[in-house]
Amino acid sequence: MNSYLIAPSILAADLARLGEEVQNVVDAGADIIHFDVMDNHYVPNLTFGPAVLQALKKYGIKADFDVHLMVEPVDALIEQFADAGAAYISFHPEASKHVDRSIGLIKSRGIKAGLVLNPATPLSVLDYVLPSLDFVLFMSVNPGFGGQSFIPYTLDKIRQLRKRIDELGLNTRIEVDGGVKTNNIAEVAAAGADMFVAGTAIFGAENYKVAIDEMRQQLANASK
Numbered sequence: 001m002n003s004y005l006i007a008p009s010i011l012a013a014d015l016a017r018l019g020e021e022v023q024n025v026v027d028a029g030a031d032i033i034h035f036d037v038m039d040n041h042y043v044p045n046l047t048f049g050p051a052v053l054q055a056l057k058k059y060g061i062k063a064d065f066d067v068h069l070m071v072e073p074v075d076a077l078i079e080q081f082a083d084a085g086a087a088y089i090s091f092h093p094e095a096s097k098h099v100d101r102s103i104g105l106i107k108s109r110g111i112k113a114g115l116v117l118n119p120a121t122p123l124s125v126l127d128y129v130l131p132s133l134d135f136v137l138f139m140s141v142n143p144g145f146g147g148q149s150f151i152p153y154t155l156d157k158i159r160q161l162r163k164r165i166d167e168l169g170l171n172t173r174i175e176v177d178g179g180v181k182t183n184n185i186a187e188v189a190a191a192g193a194d195m196f197v198a199g200t201a202i203f204g205a206e207n208y209k210v211a212i213d214e215m216r217q218q219l220a221n222a223s224k
């Protein structure tokens with residue numbers, strides 16, 4: 001099993017103080033920074049583009065950025081986020097006409113490529129492309145907003161994919177996004193996930209380090 005990565009989602013940060021907020025979660029022990037890109041087309045919300053990622057890098061953020069594209073189409077933004085310095089890029093398969101080509105585009109820029117499955121998207125979308133992916137992102141809420149509740153049937157999907165990855169001998173990571181909190185992260189890890197996005201559970205906490213430490217403690221218990 002890969003080591004666990006905790007990825008605070010900046011959607012829940014105080015956006016008026018974004019640079020400071022991101023530095024604070026990095027100092028509090030975040031492994032990577034989850035960057036939600038919404039276009040008011042693929043999802044009914046609008047967030048930030050590559051210029052914001054570039055600005056955060058210029059501000060001095062050294063952590064890797066995990067760019068979650070909730071946009072349609074995807075290829076032009078893959079290029080722009082690659083130029084801006086993304087370390088991970090994921091997209092939703094229904095938002096790309098040519099999924100294999102979009103994955104290839106991400107990888108051709110030396111970036112880790114992920115495919116995102118909405119709650120009701122079947123695992124069969126991974127047929128044929130799973131070996132070329134660095135990670136699969138399971139949405140455990142419907143995409144578009146932070147602060148929603150974890151959809152429990154996601155756990156079964158995670159278990160099924162973990163089995164498939166292990167049987168194939170792949171080292172694909174499984175990321176889970178939406179409603180992940182201190183009180184369910186152990187269960188999500190036990191199902192087979194190893195990357196955990198948490199927006200409100202971290203940025204909504206009084207002390208980011210206490211929140212991240214509690215998650216790590218839960219993860220340590222889960223792997224015992």
Ligand SMILES: O=C(CO)[C@@H](O)[C@H](O)COP(=O)(O)O
Binds near residue numbers: 009036141
């Ligand atoms: O991609 C999304 C929502 O579409 C997420 O990354 C959320 O931003 C996670 O927020 P919480 O559910 O952890 O508050």
Ligand SMILES: [Fe+2]
Binds near residue numbers: 035036068197
């Ligand atoms: Fe996300």
